Amino acid sequence: MSNAETLPLVESDVEPCCPPLTERPLSAEEAVRTAAMFKALGDPIRLRLFSLVASHEGGEACVCDISDVGVSQPTVSHHLKKLREAGLLTSERRGTWVYYRVAPSVVAAMGKMLGQFAA
Amino acid sequence: MSNAETLPLVESDVEPCCPPLTERPLSAEEAVRTAAMFKALGDPIRLRLFSLVASHEGGEACVCDISDVGVSQPTVSHHLKKLREAGLLTSERRGTWVYYRVAPSVVAAMGKMLGQFAA
Numbered sequence: 001m002s003n004a005e006t007l008p009l010v011e012s013d014v015e016p017c018c019p020p021l022t023e024r025p026l027s028a029e030e031a032v033r034t035a036a037m038f039k040a041l042g043d044p045i046r047l048r049l050f051s052l053v054a055s056h057e058g059g060e061a062c063v064c065d066i067s068d069v070g071v072s073q074p075t076v077s078h079h080l081k082k083l084r085e086a087g088l089l090t091s092e093r094r095g096t097w098v099y100y101r102v103a104p105s106v107v108a109a110m111g112k113m114l115g116q117f118a119a
Numbered sequence: 120m121s122n123a124e125t126l127p128l129v130e131s132d133v134e135p136c137c138p139p140l141t142e143r144p145l146s147a148e149e150a151v152r153t154a155a156m157f158k159a160l161g162d163p164i165r166l167r168l169f170s171l172v173a174s175h176e177g178g179e180a181c182v183c184d185i186s187d188v189g190v191s192q193p194t195v196s197h198h199l200k201k202l203r204e205a206g207l208l209t210s211e212r213r214g215t216w217v218y219y220r221v222a223p224s225v226v227a228a229m230g231k232m233l234g235q236f237a238a
Contacts, residue, residue, distance in 0.1 A: 021169065021170045021173040021174065021221075022173045022174050022178075022221075023174060024170075024174050025167060025170045025171045025174050026166060026167050026170040028163070028167065028188075028189070031163040031164070031166045031167040031170070032163045034166060035160065035161050035162055035163040035165070035166045036161075038157050038158075038160035038161040038166065039157075039158065039161025039162070040161075041154065041157035041161075042154050042155075042157040042158025042159075042160075042161040043154055043158070044147070044150040044151045044154040045150070046154070047145060047150045047153060047154045047157065048144060048145050048147065048150040050140065051140045051143075051144045051145040051150070052144045054140040054141045055140065055141050055142060055143050055144050059141075069147075070147070102140075102141075102236060104236040105236075107233050107236045108233070108234065108236040110233050111230050111231075111232075111233030111234030111235070111236065112230075112234065113230075114226050114227070114229050114230030114233070114234075115227065115230030115231065115233075115234040116230070117221060117223040117224075117226045117227040117230065
């Protein structure tokens with residue numbers, strides 16, 4: 001089996017949520033779901049890792065591509081897993097490495113919640 | 120002095136930051152500043168309060184307008200203060216109450232960081 005062979009993508013099972021925040025107050029249940037996504041980006045190392053994946057060539061990166069955030073590779077893996085669990089990244093194993101990509105629909109939904117404010 | 124008199128607005132001293140996350144990786148310093156904003160929305164109660172302020176009539180609300188999130192008024196005040204400290208809300212005292220508004224430039228900058236992902 002070649003390392004380059006593409007195995008099935010592990011899709012995020014987190015559903016994007018919710019209307020723009022100016023539209024109506026969030027319900028308690030919506031707030032729980034959505035706060036978990038914001039919380040995942042609420043750590044400086046995780047946010048840097050997220051931006052590294054998002055801006056990496058081809059829109060994907062593995063731990064092997066990330067070495068300059070000042071934490072160990074197991075810590076990088078741990079944070080990438082947290083971002084995946086929050087639905088912000090999807091992952092795909094190819095050979096030795098797990099490759100991560102941004103989950104565009106989830107992240108776009110978060111942006112839409114905030115993006116209606118004119119700067 | 121009338122309660123309706125408008126006193127000077129307490130502007131947020133948090134600068135909006137950064138480019139879209141697909142553009143380039145964040146620096147460590149940018150990530151620290153920006154993660155604090157995402158973290159402020161990473162709590163379900165705070166996120167609900169934020170949406171209550173954002174969607175309230177006239178775009179502003181005081182603690183006196185918020186009563187149905189299942190926590191005490193001092194706790195509501197505490198969370199609104201945290202959102203203000205993170206730069207996401209501005210505040211203005213009018214008479215007895217402090218009124219909160221969304222800081223549009225900061226929240227728009229957060230939306231812009233995320234919003235370039237096609238859903």
